[in-house]
Amino acid sequence: MSQDGTNSTGGRQKPASLATIAKHVGLSVAAISRVLNQAPAAKSIPKATQDRIFAAAAELNYRPNALARSLRHGRSHTVGVLVPEMSEGYTTLVLSGLEQGLLQSGYFYILVSHHHRPELIARSQALLIERSVDALVAIDTILESHLPVPTVTISCPDEQEGYTNIVLNHRRAAELAIGHLVGMGHRSIAVIKGQPFSSDTAPRWDSIAAVAEEHGIQIDERLVSELEGDGPSHEPGYFATQRLLAAGVPFTALFAFNDVSAIGAIRALREAGLRVPQDVSVVGFDDIQSAAFQNPGLTTVRQPLKTMGMLAAETVVRQIGTQTDYGHAKQLQVDPELVVRDSTCPPPRKN
Known part of the structure; x- marks a missing residue:
């Protein structure tokens, strides 16, 4: 040899x-x-x-034989992670925090993308259990069945028995964004809602509508457009804004479901001959890494996405290590912050 x-x-x-x-x-x-x-x-x-x-x-x-050894010790030191898809923005930022937290604790993870297909979510859960994962983290994923391992979900507004859920304070997010726009004098505000399959869509819209009403603003239903399709590109925001413009109802500000759709919205507004922010102010959501480098820099509601990922890692590792009773639902809420850049300003003066 x-x-x-x-x-x-x-x-x-x-x-x-x-x-x-x-x-x-x-x-x-x-x-x-x-x-x-x-x-x-x-x-x-x-x-x-x-x-x-x-x-x-x-x-x-x-x-x-690592698998045989892990079975003898009762641990595989791996965590299964379910995500809708991989793209710039929400998922990658959460994963960066989750990965950092798991690696610091000596854990690896198996990543599965399901593209919001229920049958693929079910198959993925079974696959991960077959591979003897010690726990599961599900990001923006509704789990229909209970798993026999510690489970942490991120951005699933409905409490599910046996899971620890990490969620954003959507009410505070709406207060920050709507308050910022109203404070500058905006009254005609358009909104781009998320897709129906996103866990954040309903609680975020409900919070926006409630906070706007408290400010004396009834959002015109013609100024509400929903993202369509499951592609993680800028196109859904672009087409949603084109539908808003086609409705013919004037608006001076737009609050988008996320930064990716806000960037698409800015393109549609410019193609329609409107300036951002002089004619229409735009607010995004998430504060993805490219938000600060847009032209103009994007005003956005920052979700502490990396922190949410690290909190998920800390929670699930603690449950694995201490064999705590994870059979009771628990919700951990985190607060957003507003990052003001150059895509918002007071509305144009009426002649």
Whole structure:
């Protein structure tokens, strides 16, 4: 066998078993297992012997069965993660915090995208359980069945038995955005709602309508447009704004469901000959990384998405490690903040 682990025919050597290593070094399989698995009992074996065992394992291309070891210890140190899709914005920011939190605690994750297809969500849950994940984190995903592992959901407004749910304070978000626009003098405000399948659509719209009414503004139904399709691009916001413009009802401000749709909205407004913000102010939602680099910089409601991901990791690892009773629903609410940039200003003066 050569130094790179290939045999005389040039192929990769077949991984050795514990029995092969035991025969090679003249020790029992039990002793080999204790050393390679770093069991407490291995401390009784001299260091020189342990070094010889590790050297033989490397020479013979031994590969431990991680899954079998995890099952013996009752942990796989992996977490299953369900997301609608992967794109710039909401999901990637939540995942960045989740990943950081899990890695700091010595956990890896298996990521599955389901594109809001119920049958794929069900299959994904079964697949993750089959792979012995220690817990599950579901982002903007409605879970129909209860899982036998600790489960944390993010942005699922309905409390579900047995899950810890991390949600945004949508009421506060509406107060920040609507209050900002009304404070500058806007009264005719258009709204782009999210798709029906998004968990945030209903609570966000309900909060916007309620806060607007408290300010004495009844949002005209002709100034409400809904995102269509499940694509994570700017196009849904672009087409939703075109429908608003086609309705023929003047508006001086637009509050979009997210930053991605707000960017599409700005394109549609400009194509219609309207200036942002001089003619129409635009407010987004999320504060994705590119929001500050738009022209103009996008005023937006910042969700602490990375913090939400880290909170999910901290919660699920704690439940795994302490074997706490996770059979009771618990909701953790986080607060947004308003980031004011250049896409909003007072409405144009009437002549």
